[in-house]
Amino acid sequence: MDASIYPSLILSGFLLVLLLLGVPIAFALCFLGIAACFLWISSGAIIQIVQTFYDTCTSDILLCLPLFLFMAEVVVVAGIGKDLFNSVKIWTGRVRGGVAAATVIGCGMFAAVSGSSTATIAAVGVIALMEMLRLGYKKSFASGTVGVSGTLGVMIPPSIIMILYGALADESIGKLFVAGVVPGILMTLGFVIVTLIQGYLRPASAPISTESLTFAQKVRLSRSVVPFVLIFLVMFFAFYTGIATPTEVAAMGVLASVIIGLAMGRLNLAKLFEATKRAGLTTAFVLFIIAGAKFFTFTVSATGVSDLITHGITGLGLGPTALVLVMMALYLVMGCFIDPAGMLTLTIPFFLPALVAAKVDLIWFGVLATLLSEIGYCTPPFGFNLFVLKGVAPSDVSMSHIVKGVMPFLIVDLVLLILLILFPGLVLWLPSKM
Amino acid sequence: MHNIIQGINRVADYLNAALFAVITISVLAAVFGRYLFRYPLPAAMELAYFAMLWCAFIKTGQALYEDRHIGMELLKNRFRGAADATIGIVINAVILVPSTYLGIFAGKMAWEAWDFGWKTSGELAMPKCALYGLMALGSYYLILVTGYKIWSYLAAFRGKNHGR
Amino acid sequence: PMSGEAWAQSRTLKLATLYSPGQDLYKTVQYFVDEVAKRTKGEVKMKIFPGNSLVPAKQALSSVHNGVIEAAFVPGAYEQSLWPLTGMLMTFGAPNITYAKWRTIHDPIRDIMNKHLNINVVIVSMPHVLQYLFYAKAPVTGTLKDFHNSLVRSAGGAYDASFKALGCAPVKIPASETYMALQKGTIDSGWNIYSRYVGAKLYEVAPHVVIIPKGMIICGQYFIINKKVWESLSAKNRQAIMSVGSQVVAFTNDDSAASDKAVLDKALPALKIQPKIMSQAVNEELLKKLAPTWGPVIQKNGKVGLELAKILGVR
Ligand code: NA
Numbered sequence: 001m002d003a004s005i006y007p008s009l010i011l012s013g014f015l016l017v018l019l020l021l022g023v024p025i026a027f028a029l030c031f032l033g034i035a036a037c038f039l040w041i042s043s044g045a046i047i048q049i050v051q052t053f054y055d056t057c058t059s060d061i062l063l064c065l066p067l068f069l070f071m072a073e074v075v076v077v078a079g080i081g082k083d084l085f086n087s088v089k090i091w092t093g094r095v096r097g098g099v100a101a102a103t104v105i106g107c108g109m110f111a112a113v114s115g116s117s118t119a120t121i122a123a124v125g126v127i128a129l130m131e132m133l134r135l136g137y138k139k140s141f142a143s144g145t146v147g148v149s150g151t152l153g154v155m156i157p158p159s160i161i162m163i164l165y166g167a168l169a170d171e172s173i174g175k176l177f178v179a180g181v182v183p184g185i186l187m188t189l190g191f192v193i194v195t196l197i198q199g200y201l202r203p204a205s206a207p208i209s210t211e212s213l214t215f216a217q218k219v220r221l222s223r224s225v226v227p228f229v230l231i232f233l234v235m236f237f238a239f240y241t242g243i244a245t246p247t248e249v250a251a252m253g254v255l256a257s258v259i260i261g262l263a264m265g266r267l268n269l270a271k272l273f274e275a276t277k278r279a280g281l282t283t284a285f286v287l288f289i290i291a292g293a294k295f296f297t298f299t300v301s302a303t304g305v306s307d308l309i310t311h312g313i314t315g316l317g318l319g320p321t322a323l324v325l326v327m328m329a330l331y332l333v334m335g336c337f338i339d340p341a342g343m344l345t346l347t348i349p350f351f352l353p354a355l356v357a358a359k360v361d362l363i364w365f366g367v368l369a370t371l372l373s374e375i376g377y378c379t380p381p382f383g384f385n386l387f388v389l390k391g392v393a394p395s396d397v398s399m400s401h402i403v404k405g406v407m408p409f410l411i412v413d414l415v416l417l418i419l420l421i422l423f424p425g426l427v428l429w430l431p432s433k434m
Numbered sequence: 435m436h437n438i439i440q441g442i443n444r445v446a447d448y449l450n451a452a453l454f455a456v457i458t459i460s461v462l463a464a465v466f467g468r469y470l471f472r473y474p475l476p477a478a479m480e481l482a483y484f485a486m487l488w489c490a491f492i493k494t495g496q497a498l499y500e501d502r503h504i505g506m507e508l509l510k511n512r513f514r515g516a517a518d519a520t521i522g523i524v525i526n527a528v529i530l531v532p533s534t535y536l537g538i539f540a541g542k543m544a545w546e547a548w549d550f551g552w553k554t555s556g557e558l559a560m561p562k563c564a565l566y567g568l569m570a571l572g573s574y575y576l577i578l579v580t581g582y583k584i585w586s587y588l589a590a591f592r593g594k595n596h597g598r
Numbered sequence: 599p600m601s602g603e604a605w606a607q608s609r610t611l612k613l614a615t616l617y618s619p620g621q622d623l624y625k626t627v628q629y630f631v632d633e634v635a636k637r638t639k640g641e642v643k644m645k646i647f648p649g650n651s652l653v654p655a656k657q658a659l660s661s662v663h664n665g666v667i668e669a670a671f672v673p674g675a676y677e678q679s680l681w682p683l684t685g686m687l688m689t690f691g692a693p694n695i696t697y698a699k700w701r702t703i704h705d706p707i708r709d710i711m712n713k714h715l716n717i718n719v720v721i722v723s724m725p726h727v728l729q730y731l732f733y734a735k736a737p738v739t740g741t742l743k744d745f746h747n748s749l750v751r752s753a754g755g756a757y758d759a760s761f762k763a764l765g766c767a768p769v770k771i772p773a774s775e776t777y778m779a780l781q782k783g784t785i786d787s788g789w790n791i792y793s794r795y796v797g798a799k800l801y802e803v804a805p806h807v808v809i810i811p812k813g814m815i816i817c818g819q820y821f822i823i824n825k826k827v828w829e830s831l832s833a834k835n836r837q838a839i840m841s842v843g844s845q846v847v848a849f850t851n852d853d854s855a856a857s858d859k860a861v862l863d864k865a866l867p868a869l870k871i872q873p874k875i876m877s878q879a880v881n882e883e884l885l886k887k888l889a890p891t892w893g894p895v896i897q898k899n900g901k902v903g904l905e906l907a908k909i910l911g912v913r
Pocket residue numbers: 110111112113114115116152153154155156157158159
């Protein structure tokens with residue numbers, strides 16, 4: 001093995017150690033980045049940490065993050081989220097896992113206005129997790145459902161991962177979006193099935209409601225869902241009529257939730273202040289993790305590992321299917337240690353020539369890469385969604401609850417991956433109709 | 435010390451609330467200006483980006499103090515006494531390293547940006563020293579919090595209780 | 599840790615670029631690196647980090663200035679206050695920035711810029727002048743009316759002033775959301791180089807194109823090397839690299855001209871896009887509208903600004 005692979009292996013090993021020790025992820029990543037500069041790059045390169053934090057925290061596409069978090073906190077403090085889930089319970093409460101299934105579908109719908117996994121979790125996840133716990137769902141089931149549903153945000157268009165891929169691979173972003181529709185729907189269905197199976201197998205983790213209501217009663221009680229639906233419709237309308245970009249849609253969401261909260265008499269300055277406090281804390285730690293991950297990725301890249309891996313893979317002389325399989329396996333491993341956006345930036349420029357030479361369809365590959373990114377968001381030790389969820393969850397929800405809860409859903413992702421590899425038509429049929 | 439940190443955190447909360455107002459209002463102004471009056475406000479969007487940076491660095495120390503910077507927490511709460519204190523010291527020592535580098539280099543870059551009068555490219559032309567400078571301040575606060583935590587753990591070693 | 603000098607002697611220089619293999623300008627980067635290796639007899643080698651895989655283009659100038667990486671091929675648009683003179687090359691409407699003339703005025707401009715740079719960076723080459731076309735969601739006429747009140751995506755900085763002068767309303771949205779914003783009608787139009795318009799598939803959402811023969815051309819990309827690293831190289835190698843810097847201008851120039859021609863003659867017809875070509879009279883009117891934007895840019899750079907303006911043919 002070439003010696004230049006060792007830095008990456010050592011860094012990954014130490015990342016695992018620091019995380020197990022309990023070092024906050026953002027600082028563990030920065031610490032290792034600094035160590036890598038001293039050992040393999042140059043001490044002069046450490047100053048890059050400032051530039052990376054600066055660029056991350058002023059990033060135009062990340063602006064939706066504080067806004068979605070703020071919106072979610074407003075929805076929670078105004079009790080709009082509680083109303084929503086009470087209604088959901090009325091309709092699905094007789095089915096075990098029904099509220100979880102509804103949460104998956106809710107995230108899928110929200111994914112149609114949000115381009116990122118983190119934003120989806122920030123907006124819907126916060127609300128859903130609180131309410132599912134309130135309704136008596138077990139911690140791991142509730143947090144697993146929410147954590148994994150967030151990833152629908154990047155498969156169902158719009159998607160910042162697909163935009164990133166499209167820019168790196170010079171492929172049509174419009175086609176990529178359309179190509180994500182069928183896999184996105186399949187994935188939503190798969191997650192719904194998992195929630196129902198879990199509810200069936202472990203009845204204790206998903207309580208059912210014993211109230212029996214008539215249809216008319218149900219409809220009457222469901223009126224309390226209107227405020228949330230209004231907020232959602234404002235965002236949906238703003239995006240699809242071109243009033244706002246996906247980033248700006250978040251601000252429309254804040255506006256709508258504040259106005260509705262005030263109109264219902266459920267918001268005041270003190271509550272808004274409380275909402276900014278919580279949203280601010282989450283914004284700070286999430287931005288620190290993203291910046292830390294970028295700095296870490298920079299040092300990994302500077303050690304020259306991308307070249308090595310890609311030469312290793314392209315040197316094997318594989319056929320198209322085997323080539324793609326090897327790349328997917330690599331993504332599965334890399335996704336455990338670096339953030340999905342970094343993973344694509346690090347590899348796609350180097351993979352492209354080999355993919356083109358093997359005549360691999362780049363739209364299809366893009367959807368596969370997006371799917372692997374989704375998995376990467378959820379796999380420990382560095383699983384972005386796991387951390388965000390841990391950050392917004394009540395303190396008695398532990399990381400092991402979340403990791404345990406996510407695992408059954410990852411099986412769906414892997415099954416879907418196999419399906420998409422076996423039947424590329426699932427991806428390519430819809431764009432071919434464009 | 436505890437009281438000083440509490441005080442800083444309270445100020446941070448008010449600044450943070452103001453920044454959230456700035457972010458929300460700027461973005462909405464840009465959206466409505468563009469859509470209703472065909473008068474886009476690029477400067478408002480730029481202001482929102484910078485407010486996000488300030489927000490992150492104003493709140494990061496508080497997040498650290500309240501243990502809200504997320505980690506795996508597999509070992510946490512499994513130990514008592516000296517073992518717990520040792521792990522705490524190691525963790526905070528690790529945190530201290532990037533915080534210190536961030537503080538030193540952000541300070542250096544703030545000074546350089548001030549010296550040369552560098553501004554952000556774009557409509558707003560914000561002095562860069564105001565951005566790097568606040569990053570430096572936020573990092574110094576991280577150092578303060580980390581130092582305080584290490585000091586508390588050391589006190590725990592000696593059998594004292596500092597309210598932890 | 600090593601000193602800058604030992605580093606430069608013992609290592610291959612890391613060169614960051616936003617371009618990936620297969621894109622037009624990647625050829626320029628590859629050509630530059632190959633020629634430098636050849637002309638310095640292998641003493642100065644560079645390793646290309648494509649597709650923003652080392653540092654994002656936005657950070658590349660700072661990273662070279664700070665000595666984090668040794669070299670980069672960077673756009674001038676992102677951090678203009680660090681090298682304000684680049685603003686002069688990013689303002690539309692300079693008569694001497696054309697594919698044909700650029701190679702004759704490149705070297706003196708580069709020398710002036712290097713003499714007045716206040717950062718730890720040496721400009722080796724400014725190979726890429728780029729011709730912009732205007733694209734819109736709605737049908738165009740080829741007159742100045744097309745720009746009137748058009749919500750146009752702008753990268754900010756020097757671009758904003760030019761676009762405003764033409765009557766456009768520049769909008770600040772993330773580059774990655776441009777496609778969606780056009781699709782949904784959040785914005786009306788954009789400016790880009792011919793190959794990007796085709797490469798980024800913008801025609802899918804904005805199929806109406808105006809070609810402007812004169813004036814919408816600027817110089818936007820720079821090969822830079824960290825000053826300490828530069829000073830650690832032998833005088834002979836520095837000279838060799840500078841002459842590669844001049845040589846790469848001609849290479850890129852021919853390449854850009856050919857690529858633009860291919861877009862016009864092949865790609866657009868294949869997409870069934872019939873661009874409106876602006877008439878000479880309208881084009882002159884456009885240049886008149888752009889003229890006032892030069893005043894503030896020149897003034898900002900004082901005497902050097904006047905010196906550069908002369909070479910660029912701006913009155
Ligand atoms: Na989405």
